[in-house]
Amino acid sequence: MNPRLDQLHPYPFQKLRELLAGTEPNPELAAINLSIGEPKHPTPGFIRDALVGGLDGLANYPITQGSDALRAAIAGWAxxxxxxxxxxxxxxxxxxGSREALFAFAQAAVDSTRHGRRTVVSPNPFYQIYEGATLLAGARPFFLNTLPENGFTMDWSxxxxxxxxxxxxxxxxxxGNPTGKVMTLDEWRTLFALADRHGFVIAADECYSEIYFDEAHPPLGALTASxxxxxxxxxxxxxxxxSKRSNVxxxxxxxxxGDAEVLKKFLLYRTYHGSAMSPAVQAASIAAWxxxxxxxxxxxxxxxxxxxVIPLLRDxxxxxxxxxxxxxxxxxxxxxxxxxxxxLYAQQHVTVLPGSFLARDAAGANPGKGFVRIALVDTLDACVEAAERIAAFVTEAA
Structure with a gap:
């Protein structure tokens, strides 16, 4: 087996299961799980209908590049x-899904033939796929702590x-996951200048870009900034x-x-990787985009x-x-x-994710230590009840 597999850390939710194993939650309270970023809103009916309507395509092998109609729909949305x-x-x-692609991209983008080009930078805390992809590509991760004192930004200095x-x-x-921080144009300018000077590729994960609170000011995207x-x-x-945008x-x-030359190489990799999208999924995706x-x-x-929820937890x-x-x-x-x-799980039957499970020790600290990630993915009533239980838990422990 690939010895690099031994470098992989347990996934955060495996660590959470181990943390809670043997703990009996309050039997008088229904479970509310706010630990995982899995949308609970119903999938729109028209997407389900498009999926069913695309089932005739199952008789054909899909091409890795996807259909012209799907790529046109994505380009139109962009x-x-x-x-x-x-x-x-x-x-x-x-x-x-972006998870599969974020992992696969490192396998194609890391130059393993040149010993000096084997570093991959990621934020810390981070989506664990970044680290796993880096290690299995034969590269070494370099973590940049995102902390309250620097506004949860990546400090390139x-x-x-x-x-x-x-x-x-x-x-x-x-x-950002887990901070919700959006990069500014000045931050993008700095990063692009570094990429142009040193010749590395930027993988911009924007899977949360469509969950925001001011319709007049959507989050700045990397494509727009560039x-x-x-x-x-x-x-x-x-x-x-x-997944997040359309609850699917x-x-x-x-x-x-992005960059056509980079995507040309990535498409070549994916052709061998066997990652073509099902025609039925393509039909549903066109409808969603x-x-x-x-x-x-x-x-x-x-x-x-x-x-x-914020007023219930602010104090x-x-x-x-x-x-x-x-x-x-x-x-x-x-x-x-x-x-x-x-x-919290034991007393209030509410599950949240310890922040230290999402980070690594870097620069002498684990930047997730002392934090929890609360995913407001359940119904409004469930999220409000969870917030009330969290407030009760903290108050009783004080």
Missing amino acids: ARRYGVTLDPASEVLPVN RVPEDLWDSISLVYVCSP HQLGRGCRNLVVFNSL PGLRSGMVA NDEAHVLDNRRQYAAKFAA VLSFDAPDAAFYLWARVPGGDDAAFARG
Whole structure:
């Protein structure tokens, strides 16, 4: 077996199961699970209908590049959302969810033939796929802590100057998981300048981009920023997904867009990887990318939950309202995030994710320690009840 598999860490939810094993939750309270970012809003009926209507396509092998209609739908959405014109033939690829693509991209992007080009940078805390993809590509991760004192931004000045020319790939996540932080144009300008100077590729994970709270100010996307700065898509690849946007995590459908030369190589890799999207899933995806009404309704539901939950938790937990996404990244009393999560589960039957499970020790600290991630993915009533239970738990422990 590949010895690099031994470098992989247990997934955060495996660690959570181990943390809670043997703990009996309060039997008088129904379970409320806010630990995983799995949307609970109903899948729109028209997407389900399109999936069923596409079943005749199961008689054909799909091509890895996806249908012309699907790539045109994705390019059309990008034009409406980001104000950019993408060539559907060379600057867009459908993928089986952003998770699969974020992992696969590192396997194609890391230059394992040159010992000096084997560093991958990622935020810390982070989506664990970044680390696993890095390790299995034979690269070494370099973590940039995102902390309250720097506004949860990636501080590029902390990268040693002699490390830059060893970097093949930089993962960024905006809106951020778990902080909800959105990168500004100035932050993108700095990162693009570094990529142009040192020749690395940027993998921009934007799977939370459509969960935001101000319709007049959607989160700035990497494609928009790059085009505003006059650099096209050079060394930039953006990943997005229908899972959060359209409440279809089980559909496993997303997209990759950006630098045509990079995507040409990535398509070659994917042709061998066997990652073509089912024709039925393509049909459902076309319907989803072409409709915005259901996404607007989705945002309204999340906005209502944040408006109801934040006042209930403001006096018992320390947090900033996120720029976007559906998480609260909250500092817990006492600083022991694992003990907090275990106690909350036992006493109030509410599950949250310890922040330290989402991070690694870097620069002398685990930046997730003392935080929990609360995913407001359940119904409004369930989220409100969970917030009331969390407040009761903290108050009783004080």
